Amino acid sequence: xxxxxxxSGGREHALAWKISQSHHxxxxxxxxxxxxxxxxxxxxxxxxxDFLALKGACITHNINMLVVGPEEPLVKGIYDFFSTDAxxxxxxxxxxxxxxAQLEGSxxxxxxxxxxHQIPTAAYAEFTAANYEEGETYISNHSLPVVLKADGLAxxxxxxxxxxxxxxxxxxxxxxxxxxxxxxxxxxxxxxxLQGIEVSVFALTNGTDYQIIGHAKDYKRIGEGDxxxxxxxxxxxSPVPFMDEAFMQKVEETIVKPTVxxxxxxxxxxxxxxxxxxxxxxxxPYVIEYNCRMGDPETEVVMPRLKTDLVGLFAAMDNGTLxxxxxxxEERSAATIMAVSGGYPGDYEKNKIxxxxxxxxxxxxxxxxxxxxxxxxxxxxxxGGRVLAVTSLGSNIKEAAEKSKAILENVNxxxxxxxxxxxxxFAC
Ligand code: AMP
Ligand code: GLY
Numbered sequence: 001x002x003x004x005x006x007x008s009g010g011r012e013h014a015l016a017w018k019i020s021q022s023h024h025x026x027x028x029x030x031x032x033x034x035x036x037x038x039x040x041x042x043x044x045x046x047x048x049x050d051f052l053a054l055k056g057a058c059i060t061h062n063i064n065m066l067v068v069g070p071e072e073p074l075v076k077g078i079y080d081f082f083s084t085d086a087x088x089x090x091x092x093x094x095x096x097x098x099x100x101a102q103l104e105g106s107x108x109x110x111x112x113x114x115x116x117h118q119i120p121t122a123a124y125a126e127f128t129a130a131n132y133e134e135g136e137t138y139i140s141n142h143s144l145p146v147v148l149k150a151d152g153l154a155x156x157x158x159x160x161x162x163x164x165x166x167x168x169x170x171x172x173x174x175x176x177x178x179x180x181x182x183x184x185x186x187x188x189x190x191x192x193x194l195q196g197i198e199v200s201v202f203a204l205t206n207g208t209d210y211q212i213i214g215h216a217k218d219y220k221r222i223g224e225g226d227x228x229x230x231x232x233x234x235x236x237x238s239p240v241p242f243m244d245e246a247f248m249q250k251v252e253e254t255i256v257k258p259t260v261x262x263x264x265x266x267x268x269x270x271x272x273x274x275x276x277x278x279x280x281x282x283x284x285p286y287v288i289e290y291n292c293r294m295g296d297p298e299t300e301v302v303m304p305r306l307k308t309d310l311v312g313l314f315a316a317m318d319n320g321t322l323x324x325x326x327x328x329x330e331e332r333s334a335a336t337i338m339a340v341s342g343g344y345p346g347d348y349e350k351n352k353i354x355x356x357x358x359x360x361x362x363x364x365x366x367x368x369x370x371x372x373x374x375x376x377x378x379x380x381x382x383x384g385g386r387v388l389a390v391t392s393l394g395s396n397i398k399e400a401a402e403k404s405k406a407i408l409e410n411v412n413x414x415x416x417x418x419x420x421x422x423x424x425x426f427a428c
Contacts (some may be wrong), residue, residue: 006070342415
């Protein structure tokens, strides 16, 4: 099978690494990819949202399967574009239809979906300019902290956790009246703050059956000890010691099964990954958000532990045999540490030359995934805030994290920063 992966981050490098190991995979292409994905396939300089250019690339390269990394093309309807085009219909698309991708693309849609299917989530109300005063009253009477969410995609910046009513009212005004996130914040979800530990669970589904392909805990803050600004993710660990069988059983029974049943009941066409962003509130899981794709850097920690052939799973998803698939996991623990550009998540510089460890090609229990990198002549340079993700396997989280750190000590570029405490709560 010829396979095209869309995207250019660490997630796509990890997917390329995993997919290239499948005996189902003949030729692999990545659009646009990065300096790391080029080692596993051919990078194509096509944007993941330029559907017409992607159509041309699929025809030229006889693509049989399209694996969509980021959410934007999904929310913009890439599944529907492929399934309704006579020249593309035969291609297996891993990613939901635009309707179903609203689970990520619209907070209001996902909250209503959860309410309809009694899926545990924070209590909420939603407001627009039409009921603005009602929203002010609701916020003024709300307990603190209170969470405000722009309805639409806002590049990961659309969530405000306000500690005072004044801050909440100001953010509300900024979002609705100030159009802070354009049309994405014309509608705002105001919800209860859930106190707990955030974790994520990943499933592959065809809208009828599902398989859980991994779980992780990510470290979102820039600073050690979980301090400072939020980022796209500074590291991850898997498996998570407290996500034991009893907890995962609750996740499946109260969240995963009702979600898949809800998709089916509402005829929402869904072939692809579901990322359940959860809050573990004293042992009870609640949904914080759905994403209609894999996470980054969660993919970098989940893929190295998944022993099952991923392309085989995609084929099973497509041909209705997903329920019979055998999923097996690497016994060892994995820890991913993300190296970022100085200044991230604020302003940062690009084009810094990266030097790699001498044995980067033959690491034993570790993988070095590129995120924001670019090959320029003989150099690989930084090309984003999140630059590289190093994942290692170890007999426990501590050992895995130590191995990833040891590798990062031999990676260098001007301004490099990474958290040295990933997995700190798990001493073994
Ligand atoms: P989201 O964009 O929905 O992922 O939200 C961004 C982050 O805000 C999440 O990863 C959580 O850390 C936090 N968050 C969102 N909703 C809540 C909530 N109801 N209670 C506590 N934290 C939340
Ligand atoms: N790491 C969070 C995400 O991919 O959305």
